[in-house]
Amino acid sequence: MHHAFSLGSATTSGFNLNDGNIHTAKIEYVPGTMTIFVDDLANPILTVDVDLAQTLDLDEGHAWIGFTAATGGDSTNHDILNWVYNSVADMAPVVIISDVEQLEADDGTTTDFAFTVTRLGHTFGTVTVDWTTADGTAAAGSDYVASSGRLTFEEGGATKQTIYVPVNGDGLREGREYFLVD
Structure with missing residues (x-):
């Protein structure tokens, strides 16, 4: 044809x-x-x-x-x-996470940074993703709250989920900082 x-x-x-x-x-x-x-x-x-x-x-x-x-x-x-x-x-499922660029809140408050995790490929079978934060130039404890968790993408279900990581406002003048979500 x-x-x-x-x-x-x-x-x-x-x-x-x-x-x-x-x-x-x-x-x-x-x-x-x-x-x-x-x-x-x-x-x-x-x-x-x-x-x-x-x-x-x-x-x-x-x-x-x-x-x-x-x-x-x-x-x-x-x-x-x-x-x-x-x-x-025929495609094996792939999971990707979005980058987030956001200002931290005022001193003494926290802001949740929202990372979108997307499952690509077929939606057959359940896919489980374990995630954790890791220091970049930002330090867990002072700049953000160390976090971890598990996302489960059910067969035929939602293809997007959100991870929230609390970021601490400190009122300091500082350059751009980052942390990782692995």
């Missing part, structure tokens, strides 16, 4: 696959969104809203992907010809 979908050139200004160089490409798919990276594998050149499971007639959850040369006289206008698709069910 063969499908053709046009990506267009909406966000790929100045990008050229026809420059005679070898390029490295990475394609990430999270249900509903496909992100394409070329050469700079940290910053996408294109993000497309697409539901591959509904768009494609998948053969055992897999298909093949490829891009055409530029079309329409624009070096950034490439078409997707075929698809490579691995079902999210």
Whole structure:
């Protein structure tokens, strides 16, 4: 089975696959969104809203992907010809935690810093995450309250949970400090 979908050139200004160089490409798919990276594998050149499971007639959850040369006289206008698709069910779950940058409260008070923990990948099975704080330039006891705990992501349940770490206000003039949540 063969499908053709046009990506267009909406966000790929100045990008050229026809420059005679070898390029490295990475394609990430999270249900509903496909992100394409070329050469700079940290910053996408294109993000497309697409539901591959509904768009494609998948053969055992897999298909093949490829891009055409530029079309329409624009070096950034490439078409997707075929698809490579691995079902999210095949992905091992991954847990990531957000960074938090926040001011501490006034002297003698505490502020809860909220860290969002997100489960990515499939939601089959239960995933348990043990976490603990660790000193960076901030010290447990004086700058923040040493904390630890366990998060449990139930099968098919919530994919985001929040960790709260109390941070002590001290009224001192000081540079940026940090602690870690491992």
